[in-house]
Amino acid sequence: MNKKILALDFGGTKLAAATLISGQHQWQNTRRQLSGNSPNATTDLEIMRSLIRELLGNEKPLAIGISFGGPVDAKTGIVRLSHHVSGWENVPLREILEAEFNVPVRVDNDANVAALGEYKFGAGQGCESLFYITVSTGVGGGWILNNRLWQGTQGMAGEIGHTVVQPDGPLCLCGKRGCVERLASGPYIAQQVRQSLTEQSQQGEIIRNLVNHQLDNITAQIVSQAANEGDELCQNAIKLAGWAIGVGIGNTANLINPQRFILGGGVTKAGDLFWHQVRQISRQTALPEVDFEIVPAQLGDEAPLWGAVALAETALEN
């Protein structure tokens, strides 16, 4: 009997597809491709169809799970929009693929699907409740409560990046001051360091040398590197990011009391300075009676694909 699960990841401008045999914990086959220049929903879908043909030929999967990089109505499987690719407004992605393949299809946004992936196959195995947080270009997350996804009444749960932790802090793109994302996301870490270097011409020798004094080339990754090499200005930037994530986690622990926090995304690779700060500040922010663990994500960029497998499998349970 056919037991093949098809997992799809519409990851902004990166498309990926993979198959595995239901119940197994390794890929049978994977395919990846970039969206290319001026992509839109139609070209994305065409590329994805060709990846699927390479993986499956004419074979039919048992079910399809999809991670989508943007807001989705998980109940209906209708994509609301993509922030990166045009033409995704109100596309009934689930219906389209159910019509093409005549098998159950489930769709959810990437943060929720990644949370499900870590829960089922990664750092969240054995947990009843967890909050998965990605600290990357943005800061977002996904909830598992009572062993299932909690998406919120409109599918908007998990926006820890736009909780306010410093009301008199710097202005975020969302219009508020002192959001977690404004203090901890990769682009904002880089921006903050660039600004400090412009204002304080005597500081940051290490990072200035790392980018040959081309401040525009500064990224959060280079800030981490400079911090690890002893650049004090960069260490302070990493500490501020860790502080913001720490307050966000501590507040969340008090509100929801989940068993575990799982942290993924590029910024979490900043090293001990970041992790120490996150652990210390979150512990200080949570009430003494509120216990929790903070662990690194295990699945990296594959979390959405693994989560898509888990999502497809929920379709088979129903």
Place this chain on the structure above:
Amino acid sequence: MNKKILALDFGGTKLAAATLISGQHQWQNTRRQLSGNSPNATTDLEIMRSLIRELLGNEKPLAIGISFGGPVDAKTGIVRLSHHVSGWENVPLREILEAEFNVPVRVDNDANVAALGEYKFGAGQGCESLFYITVSTGVGGGWILNNRLWQGTQGMAGEIGHTVVQPDGPLCLCGKRGCVERLASGPYIAQQVRQSLTEQSQQGEIIRNLVNHQLDNITAQIVSQAANEGDELCQNAIKLAGWAIGVGIGNTANLINPQRFILGGGVTKAGDLFWHQVRQISRQTALPEVDFEIVPAQLGDEAPLWGAVALAETALEN
């Protein structure tokens, strides 16, 4: 057939018991009594037993639900402690009453039980997800998610009062700065106004007259009254409280995206100034896509008793 539900409320130093016929929405009978001087767990239990005898005689209820004013392990029904009454450490309240009455008993802490009460009988009817917040001597709350209580992995969920919204704010009893409770609870509102009046001898004429210049007599209720009569210093205190609750609600909406927030407790009776501030700041703090309602609690002091009925009924479903 006997369909009588017994609801008990160990509310700090106030004890209450009530009966109703399962399925009905009005009390058959209620009894209330204060714990009295130097109460302890044994005297509290004796008073409660006498209230129950008055209500039931020798009749047996179908099930018993209990709201307890302190941390409880809801799975086992063991009280951890009471902050108001001594001797409650590790008392197996559920087991004691199951042994005495030989019927199913369920126990949970008052914030969770009140949330359940509002969900089943009050301002949360018809909601799938809600957060009940009481703003009173302390600030706490209880969650309904997916039509059931969410207590957290250790039963500690709902502590919105100890989320930090102003990291450089005043010091809270919990050791942190700028907790919601430190800015919005009744006693802290009164303390803040007393301090401002001491520091600013030209201000607060209205409230000074209301307490005949005895600043020790200031309560949050009197602060509200003075604010409503035009006292600017008191208006600012109420606005600060509303701001803290507003940021707390906005952050919570972004994190969990519940359908409705229900606000109860003495401070929420402060009037339009408070409610306007809560609504405006929470709307500004939540992302534009995150919708929610904020409504006043409907059950007042009876929320824990009504919730105890709902809790007892869950015991009958299992």
